[in-house]
Amino acid sequence: MTLLVAEGLCKRYAAGRGVTALDGVSLHLSPGETLGLAGASGSGKSTLARVLTRLAEPDTGSIRFAGEDWLALSGAPLRRRRARMQMVFQDVLGAFNPRATVASALEDPLRIHAVVPKGERAREVAALLDRVGLPAAYAGRSIREVSGGERQRIAIARAIATHPALIVLDEAVSALDVSVREKILELLVTLQEERGIAYLFVSHDLSVLAAVAHRIAVMEAGRIVETGPTSRVIADPQSPAARALVRAVPRLVIE
Numbered sequence: 367m368t369l370l371v372a373e374g375l376c377k378r379y380a381a382g383r384g385v386t387a388l389d390g391v392s393l394h395l396s397p398g399e400t401l402g403l404a405g406a407s408g409s410g411k412s413t414l415a416r417v418l419t420r421l422a423e424p425d426t427g428s429i430r431f432a433g434e435d436w437l438a439l440s441g442a443p444l445r446r447r448r449a450r451m452q453m454v455f456q457d458v459l460g461a462f463n464p465r466a467t468v469a470s471a472l473e474d475p476l477r478i479h480a481v482v483p484k485g486e487r488a489r490e491v492a493a494l495l496d497r498v499g500l501p502a503a504y505a506g507r508s509i510r511e512v513s514g515g516e517r518q519r520i521a522i523a524r525a526i527a528t529h530p531a532l533i534v535l536d537e538a539v540s541a542l543d544v545s546v547r548e549k550i551l552e553l554l555v556t557l558q559e560e561r562g563i564a565y566l567f568v569s570h571d572l573s574v575l576a577a578v579a580h581r582i583a584v585m586e587a588g589r590i591v592e593t594g595p596t597s598r599v600i601a602d603p604q605s606p607a608a609r610a611l612v613r614a615v616p617r618l619v620i621e
């Protein structure tokens with residue numbers, strides 16, 4: 367079964383002289399699979415992530431998610447289905463209320479999607495923190511009082527709280543230093559193995575995608591110009607855009 371199928375997505379921003387951010391993008395994703403989405407700055411990666419998660423609407427094209435016409439959903443049915451497709455951004459501070467406690471940031475999705483009864487929320491928060499490698503005592507801290515890497519773990523805990531089938535990660539580890547980044551990538555891979563979550567992993571950095579992606583799609587000027595297994599795209603890039611990304615990573619080693 368295919369989890370996500372997008373066909374012919376187009377989006378043009380009206381600002382200025384008009385920018386075509388997506389120019390006929392099609393992709394598919396299977397359950398438990400990681401598709402890496404690479405491309406230079408401005409190639410349309412974030413726009414595609416936002417369109418797939420319904421944070422932005424395409425001008426044309428179709429999206430099927432978990433067997434449903436995803437673009438036809440709105441209102442309460444869309445809010446309910448959002449439990450199954452979560453998103454993790456680079457700017458986690460911007461995604462959270464910085465004064466909120468870690469507990470309330472994690473309780474929100476549990477409450478909104480009625481994941482567990484009210485009396486069990488505190489225990490579920492502790493279990494989520496434990497699952498992402500943070501002490502239960504962090505529940506009482508404010509989001510501002512944790513490090514960037516810890517905040518990204520909390521964002522992942524929040525994303526998995528609703529048992530999603532797909533998590534869209536937009537440059538989710540780009541702001542982290544290399545050792546923290548490696549730990550977060552390991553966590554994501556382990557969660558995928560345990561729970562069968564699919565990831566759409568947006569990154570301009572092929573060395574990040576080499577560690578997590580089964581396949582890589584390369585974007586340039588709003589189009590996907592190359593798709594293939596990670597090892598093939600890195601070892602033998604066919605398009606100028608993919609070759610430029612490979613050149614940008616010094617001594618890339620594929621395991």
Ligand SMILES: Nc1ncnc2c1ncn2[C@@H]1O[C@H](COP(=O)(O)OP(=O)(O)OP(=O)(O)O)[C@@H](O)[C@H]1O
Pocket residue numbers: 379380381385386387405406407408409410411412413414570
């Ligand atoms: N809200 C907006 N209004 C107008 N133009 C936009 C808007 N958001 C993005 N764009 C333009 O659309 C194109 C694609 O941008 P997008 O952010 O999707 O690319 P990206 O590949 O994610 O880039 P980056 O890696 O720098 O984040 C760019 O030309 C950008 O300037």
